[in-house]
Amino acid sequence: MRTVKRYFPLFVMPTLIAFLIAFVIPFLMGIYLSFTSFRTVADAEFVGFSNYIRAFSEDNLFLNSLFFTVKFAVVSVISINVLAFILALMLTKTIPGTNLFRTVFFMPNLIGGIVLGYIWQLIINGFLYRYGYSITSNPNFGFWGLVILMNWQMIGYMMIIYIAGIQNISTDILEAAKVDGAGAFTTLTRITIPSVMPSITICLFLTITNSFKLFDQNLALTAGAPSKQTQMVALDIYNTFYSRSGYEGVGQAKAVVFFIVVAIIALLQLKITRGKEVES
Amino acid sequence: MGKQKLKNLLGFLILLFFAVLFIMPVAVVLMNSFKSRFSISQYPFVLPDANTFVMLENYTEGIKNTGFFSAFGWSLFITVFSVAAIVVFTSMTAWYIVRVKGIFNSILYYALVFSMIVPFQMVMFTMSKTANALSLDNPLGIVFIYLGFGAGLSVFMFTGFIKSVPVQIEEAATIDGCNAVQTFWQIVFPILKPTAITVAILNTMWIWNDYLLPYLVIGRDYKTIPVAIQYLKGGYGSVDMGAMMAMLVLAIIPVVIFYLTCQKYIIKGVAAGAVKG
Numbered sequence: 159m160r161t162v163k164r165y166f167p168l169f170v171m172p173t174l175i176a177f178l179i180a181f182v183i184p185f186l187m188g189i190y191l192s193f194t195s196f197r198t199v200a201d202a203e204f205v206g207f208s209n210y211i212r213a214f215s216e217d218n219l220f221l222n223s224l225f226f227t228v229k230f231a232v233v234s235v236i237s238i239n240v241l242a243f244i245l246a247l248m249l250t251k252t253i254p255g256t257n258l259f260r261t262v263f264f265m266p267n268l269i270g271g272i273v274l275g276y277i278w279q280l281i282i283n284g285f286l287y288r289y290g291y292s293i294t295s296n297p298n299f300g301f302w303g304l305v306i307l308m309n310w311q312m313i314g315y316m317m318i319i320y321i322a323g324i325q326n327i328s329t330d331i332l333e334a335a336k337v338d339g340a341g342a343f344t345t346l347t348r349i350t351i352p353s354v355m356p357s358i359t360i361c362l363f364l365t366i367t368n369s370f371k372l373f374d375q376n377l378a379l380t381a382g383a384p385s386k387q388t389q390m391v392a393l394d395i396y397n398t399f400y401s402r403s404g405y406e407g408v409g410q411a412k413a414v415v416f417f418i419v420v421a422i423i424a425l426l427q428l429k430i431t432r433g434k435e436v437e438s
Numbered sequence: 439m440g441k442q443k444l445k446n447l448l449g450f451l452i453l454l455f456f457a458v459l460f461i462m463p464v465a466v467v468l469m470n471s472f473k474s475r476f477s478i479s480q481y482p483f484v485l486p487d488a489n490t491f492v493m494l495e496n497y498t499e500g501i502k503n504t505g506f507f508s509a510f511g512w513s514l515f516i517t518v519f520s521v522a523a524i525v526v527f528t529s530m531t532a533w534y535i536v537r538v539k540g541i542f543n544s545i546l547y548y549a550l551v552f553s554m555i556v557p558f559q560m561v562m563f564t565m566s567k568t569a570n571a572l573s574l575d576n577p578l579g580i581v582f583i584y585l586g587f588g589a590g591l592s593v594f595m596f597t598g599f600i601k602s603v604p605v606q607i608e609e610a611a612t613i614d615g616c617n618a619v620q621t622f623w624q625i626v627f628p629i630l631k632p633t634a635i636t637v638a639i640l641n642t643m644w645i646w647n648d649y650l651l652p653y654l655v656i657g658r659d660y661k662t663i664p665v666a667i668q669y670l671k672g673g674y675g676s677v678d679m680g681a682m683m684a685m686l687v688l689a690i691i692p693v694v695i696f697y698l699t700c701q702k703y704i705i706k707g708v709a710a711g712a713v714k715g
Contacts (some may be wrong), residue, residue, distance in 0.1 A: 162537050165618040169534040172527045173589050174546065179572065180586025181553050184564035191564065199567050251552065253449045260702060262457045267692045268704075270647025272664040273686055276671075277463050281472065284482035291560050310460065315708060322709035353669070371557045374649045378668070395559040396650075410563065417560040 159382035192410040197403075207404055209411035223394035224419070230301065230390065232307040236363050241356070242313045246320035247350075262322070264314035271311075275378020278307045293380060300380040300388030306416060307375055312368065316361045323357030324350065352434075359431040366427055370420050393414050464690060469566055471496055471687045474679030492680065497688070500670070506688055511586030513678060515577055517646045520584035524592050524641050525634050527585060528642035535656035537605070547597065553590040558650060566654040575655050583655065584645055592637045595711065599633040600626075618709050636707035639700070646693070 162169075189201070192209055194202035213220050245263060249256045249437070266274070282293050282303045293299045327350065335345050351358075373392040376382070380398070382389030395416060396411035452625050469485065470478045477490040486492075500506065534544045544674065569575050569583055612623045628635070649664040657665050667685050697704060 161532065161612065166534070167540075168619065169530040169622075170546070172523075172595070173531040173585065176582050176586035177550065177553070177589045178567060178586070179568060179574070180583045181556075181561060181590075182549065183567055184561035185553075185556065187564040188560055199564070223714050245453075248449050248453060251446070251449060253446050253453065255450065255453070259453045259457055261707065262460050264705065264708075265694070265697060266460065267691055268643055268697050270664050270693075272647065272649050272667055273647075275466050276667070276682060276686055278571075280478070280679075281463050281466060284466075285480060287480050298481055310463070314460075318708050342639050368557065369535075373558075374647075374664070377649075378619050378671075392557065396562070398564050408561065413557070413560045413562070417556055419581045421555055425684075435711045 195407045209407040213412045221391045223391045227390045234305050235365045238312045242316035245317045250324045266311050267315045270298045271374025272378045275375045294383035297387035320359050323354035329352045355435040410430045466688050471683035478679040496680035496684035500684040501580040509663045511662045512660050513662040519581045521641045523585045524588040528592035529596050534591045534601045550590045550593045569655050588641050633653040636710045
């Protein structure tokens with residue numbers, strides 16, 4: 159394949175240049191700028207770790223948003239995966255209309271975050287209005303609103319992945335289990351769940367990273383109200399950058415911390431669940 | 439078999455219950471898009487009556503205020519060209535990385551995979567400044583930026599598939615006198631088609647719905663649909679709920695059409711994308 163090598167400019171250059179401009183350069187610049195004070199990039203002045211210290215010490219916004227995000231991620235990752243798995247189990251049985259159900263459950267996933275946020279704002283406010291509240295009157299409403307929204311959006315996606323995993327289990331193993339007298343519960347815990355571990359790995363990865371990075375839905379549903387108590391990390395970083403002049407460096411430092419947290423959690427989760435996968 | 443039938447019926451009813459829960463929110467928005475703007479927020483579950491029914495007024499008002507058709511045009515333009523660029527260029531890059539070994543290609547591959555887990559906020563500010571400095575802050579420039587951001591996942595998925603394609607077919611083509619470009623487009627790409635469809639679908643779902651990137655890079659001059667909808671809310675003033683409902687419906691319609699026409703590919707693509715991941 160030596161002749162292919164000459165074609166580097168054609169095959170790699172366009173992707174490489176786009177990747178450098180959109181990602182690599184901004185990423186490295188971002189790390190550098192997190193140690194500086196700046197307004198416009200050109201005027202950056204080195205300030206050491208002070209942005210990082212300010213991110214945590216000046217107010218509790220960042221820590222609160224981190225805590226809120228973790229709480230949100232734990233609740234929605236569990237609920238999404240449990241419900242998606244149950245639906246996948248039901249839809250791989252001989253129940254009539256499974257194709258139609260699959261179509262319906264997956265649909266919300268294609269609707270964008272901003273649109274989803276406003277749809278659920280209408281629904282949740284409609285319910286709360288009867289009791290004289292709105293979604294912004296209590297941070298708990300916003301929290302559970304986001305959890306419901308996220309479930310509604312992602313259950314169908316995860317369900318599709320679980321269905322693919324369940325359909326991959328060889329019928330021989332299932333029949334052998336039946337012959338050996340295994341009940342439905344034993345089959346589920348001893349065969350189905352271990353066999354779909356690769357699907358569980360990927361579903362956990364997708365739900366965890368999407369929950370942590372959530373922005374559009376947060377912006378549209380509550381925009382952080384009341385008083386920034388339902389503000390997730392991504393939205394807090396955005397507001398630090400664009401609605402507080404003089405805080406650009408702090409915003410960038412928060413972004414670096416956010417990146418490290420997401421990377422550690424994602425890699426840790428992959429390592430743990432990959433270890434539980436069985437070779438088939 | 440009686441017991442099995444009863445079980446199936448019960449399962450069907452549970453699924454039906456969930457299906458209603460899944461459709462209800464969209465149905466409520468659709469219903470409210472025909473009601474007068476003052477009877478929406480407080481009574482969203484009440485059907486329109488003679489007093490509150492406003493025909494298509496919310497739609498005409500919303501289209502006027504948001505410039506919906508131009509937003510639709512820009513969304514379509516950016517999505518179509520970005521997805522096409524991503525499929526064409528990342529498939530070529532992936533093939534090159536797999537077939538030509540070398541330290542540079544390995545570094546590039548791992549850098550691309552790494553970019554997948556980095557949150558957008560990490561590069562949000564610096565990327566939009568860079569795009570601005572290089573005059574990429576226009577609909578064509580943003581296509582280039584999407585190529586850079588979409589490269590991680592797309593190259594990753596293509597390489598996963600290319601590794602399983604036997605190199606002998608390509609060698610035969612080379613002996614027959616094909617150069618690399620001909621070999622790739624005539625021999626390799628047709629084999630990659632299922633993966634190309636998956637890559638196209640995953641990127642379409644992302645780019646069509648993306649809000650922050652187009653907002654930061656071209657939001658002032660060129661509004662895509664999500665940006666136009668967010669502008670409807672704007673500031674601290676009250677929102678025209680009627681127009682909002684109508685715009686939500688108009689934003690959902692293209693998605694539903696896309697979904698129903700390519701449903702088979704979308705569901706397969708999502709499942710295939712997950713296996714590769």
